[in-house]
Amino acid sequence: MLDNIDRKFRLKERITRPFLRNVNPNYVSILGFLLSIPTGYLIFKEFYLPASIFLVLHAYCDILDGSIAKKYKKTKKGDFLDHTFDRLSDTFIFLGLSFNPKINSVLGFLTIIIILLVSYLGTQAQALTKKRLYSGFGRADRFLLLFIFLIVSDFWFVLDHGVLLILILSLISFVYRFFIILKSL
DSSP, rough: OHHHHHHHHHHHHHHHHHGSSSSHHHHHHHHHHHHHHHHHHHHHHHHHHHHHHHHHHHHHHHHHHHHHHHHTTTTTTHHHHHHHHHHHHHHHHHHHHHHHHTHHHHHHHHHHHHHHHHHHHHHHHHHHHHHHOOHHHHHHHHHHHHHHHHHHHHTSOHHHHHHHHHHHHHHHHHHHHHHHHHHHO
């Protein structure tokens, strides 16, 4: 969803332009991954406002590493590392949600599974059709919703509803991507 907005308004380009330097984007990917650990921990400990700040920093690193890699034509090895760190980061953040005492852990674990499966289908599409599939409810959309629910939950607890919404939208994306790939084969 956010990818369509980005294509129209070029938001990624605008927010990363001041920080595009010829540095190894793998270091930015590692930093993003490291930021996901306190994000998950703070969510688990119910410190939602600080968690939302770490989430934004993590998401920014995720945008920045890709922008650096594109501008300076970095390697496939970096793409592999980026996607691996993204999956690990998703897992750490949503483990924090799963172990949060106010959230049903089954709901949290189901969300982790579906999120990883949605990503898996994106990479399967790339392996089978040579084109990565980003359609549906993606990582940026997930983080935006999670950010909103974290901010609101600092005042009025709705994070459990946010996790449920992320699960439902991710499940719809999984089914959608599955049939898109199946049709393309």
